[in-house]
Amino acid sequence: MGLPSAYYTDSHHKFQKAIRPFIQKHLLDYAIEWERAETAPDHVFCEFSEANMLLPTLPAPLPVAWLKRLGIYELLGGLKVEDFDYMHSLIFIDEMARSGLTGPSGSLTTGFAFGIPPIIKFGDQTLQERVLPDLLTGKKRCCIAITEPDAGSDVANITTMAVKSSCGKYYIVNGTKKWHVSLSSCSLGPSHPFRKIILSFALPRLGRITNGIWSDYATMAVRTGPPGSGASGLSLLVVPLKGYPGVSMRRLKVAGQVSAGTTYIELDDVEVPAENLIGVEGMGMxxxxxxxxxxxxxxxxxxxxxxxxxxxxxxxxxxxxxxxxxxxxxxxxxxxxxxxxxxxxxxxxxxxxxxxxxxxxxxxxxxxxxxxxxxxxxxxxxxxxxxxxxxxxxxxxxxxxxxxxxxxxxxxxxxxxxxxxxxxxxxxxxxxxxxxxxxxxxxxxxxxxxxxxxxx
Incomplete structure (x- = not known):
């Protein structure tokens, strides 16, 4: 509104003016159309990644050393990557949401924003060297896969198992990741008068694997400790997805954010290289x-x-x-x-x-x-x-x-x-x-x- 603010500097105002026309042209003008179609065209992700317009979804500060290795020194408007801060981040997120719809923007940014940061923050050098160049430049895509049918907000109750192979080279992963309301403990039929009441208490068990259907990798929470080990038995793995043996995915129909690509992921004896472990076993929580x-x-x-x-x-x-x-x-x-x-x-x-x-x-x-x-x-x-x-x-x-x-x-x-x-x-x-x-x-x-x- 042009009113005085103690928070925004000239750098923040310049950044906003630079990104608004790009976002308007490549996203906002088509947001309702894409939400009706229930998907955003593939070229949109390419346009955003080629313009380095997915990088502002990462938490501040940006991974400056990695970006400069990849030849990325500035964002739109001439903002140096080392000068990007949380107020720039706020501006970017706010501009991306100006259509009023989460789905179209979420189809581009959700996996990038939440799937990549754990690799940057906790992955060892070998893992980063293998996956970050393609992920940061948008050549490949990543999602975050935490929630499960019976462990939504109760993350410590995750049951997807990752067991080391006898040779020690792989984790064998079995389980499911999906957006789901579990009524497994309820035998009430769909017409039962108390079903809606029970469903309302089940809502906290909901979760989401957004962007999974398009992703090459998932930063996935798995149980490397024994069943019942709680939070101390959780670890994070970079699990290959698209076309990988043992992985099956399908889109889930949801009420809103339809175009964001909410996904059901099933893992059946999936062999994940042991070096895909993020950080240390048992530190996943x-x-x-x-x-x-x-x-x-x-x-x-x-x-x-x-x-x-x-x-x-x-x-x-x-x-x-x-x-x-x-x-x-x-x-x-x-x-x-x-x-x-x-x-x-x-x-x-x-x-x-x-x-x-x-x-x-x-x-x-x-x-x-x-x-x-x-x-x-x-x-x-x-x-x-x-x-x-x-x-x-x-x-x-x-x-x-x-x-x-x-x-x-x-x-x-x-x-x-x-x-x-x-x-x-x-x-x-x-x-x-x-x-x-x-x-x-x-x-x-x-x-x-x-x-x-x-x-x-």
């Missing part, structure tokens, strides 16, 4: 948790923009739509709904900006410790406010907002994406609980430190 912080911040930023698109579209609509002889905007109840949702939205965006700025100013270890739980809360609240804004939009659009065509088509599409914001990446209820538990730990640790200091 730690690696996953550090990756979650980036994922949840990305989700919060994009979802907050989606909420803004829903509300802005509605604002425009009620200015021109007439009922009872006057524009809807002249009805006090309409203004009340807009004000209520708008106040929540603006407070959320202020927190998102503050959060990105804190990430920029804090050392990584301090941010992981101090902001881990708060990142979950930021993501959870973004989903709740998105729900409020999308519901307001559908209600004020009336019948048009309930129709998959015409004036309310975008609002109807956005409304279907609300569960995809509130469940994947850690379901809302799980993250609310996580945030408080983390705050309790921090409180207790700091209280002990103060008491010890007082005794001295």
């Amino acid at each position: 730690r690696y996953i948790m550090t990756n979650f912080n980036h994922e949840r911040l990305v989700v919060a930023i994009g979802v907050t923009r989606q909420a803004r698109v829903a509300l802005a579209t509605t604002f425009e609509y009620v200015m021109k739509r007439e009922a009872f002889g006057k524009p809807l905007m002249d009805q006090p109840v309409v203004r009340h709904r807009l004000a209520k949702a708008g106040g929540l939205l603006e407070s959320q965006w202020a927190w998102v900006e503050q959060f990105a700025y804190q990430m920029l100013r804090m050392p990584k270890e301090d941010a992981d410790r101090e902001l881990g739980g708060m990142t979950g809360l930021l993501k959870a609240q973004a989903g709740m406010i998105f729900h409020e804004c999308a519901s307001t939009a559908v209600l004020l659009f009336g019948g048009n907002g309930y129709t998959r065509s015409g004036q309310g088509e975008l609002v109807e599409m956005i409304y279907r994406e609300v569960p995809g914001a509130r469940i994947p990446g850690g379901s809302e209820d799980v993250l609310l609980d996580l945030a408080v538990r983390q705050l309790v730990k921090i409180y207790q640790a700091k209280t002990k430190a103060l008491e010890a200091k007082a005794k001295i």
Whole structure:
């Protein structure tokens, strides 16, 4: 809006002006069309990767040494790769979400944003040399594969097994990765009156393998410890996917974000080279948790923009739509709904900006410790406010907002994406609980430190 801000420098404004026309031309102008078609054309990923427009999906700071080895010194607008920070990241994610739809942009960025960082942060030099050149330049694609039918937000309960071969050269991997609601413990039929209630409690078990259907690799959580070993038995492997023996994949139909390529992956005695282990056996849970912080911040930023698109579209609509002889905007109840949702939205965006700025100013270890739980809360609240804004939009659009065509088509599409914001990446209820538990730990640790200091 051109209002003063303490967060953005000339570098950030220049970056925004440089990337907006590219994103508009290559993505936003076609987003609704591609979501209707339920897929984005292959050439779009190539266009973004050739322009180095997937790199800003990585967490700041970028892997500068690797990028310069690959001949990549600048992003659009002349931004040097070593100068990229979390405010540039926020701007990029926000611009990519300006269509109001997650699917088209997610089809390009999700695997890149979440599948590659663990390899950069924890992979040894040999593994990085084999896979990073092709992944960072977009010649090959990677996804993140954590969730399972019976272990959605309960990551420590993952059952996909990776057992070392007798020769020690391979991990033999068996299991499934999918987006799924498990009712395995429930024998109620589809017409049973309590089925919906039970289903609502099963929702936290949902997960997603986005982009899997197009990916050459998956950064995959597997159990290398014995069954029942919990978090200490988890590891991360780079598992080959497309065309690899023992791997089968198919797309899953979901309510929203249809074009993002949500995928079911089945692994049947898949031989993965032992050198594809990321980091150290048994450290997978730690690696996953550090990756979650980036994922949840990305989700919060994009979802907050989606909420803004829903509300802005509605604002425009009620200015021109007439009922009872006057524009809807002249009805006090309409203004009340807009004000209520708008106040929540603006407070959320202020927190998102503050959060990105804190990430920029804090050392990584301090941010992981101090902001881990708060990142979950930021993501959870973004989903709740998105729900409020999308519901307001559908209600004020009336019948048009309930129709998959015409004036309310975008609002109807956005409304279907609300569960995809509130469940994947850690379901809302799980993250609310996580945030408080983390705050309790921090409180207790700091209280002990103060008491010890007082005794001295």
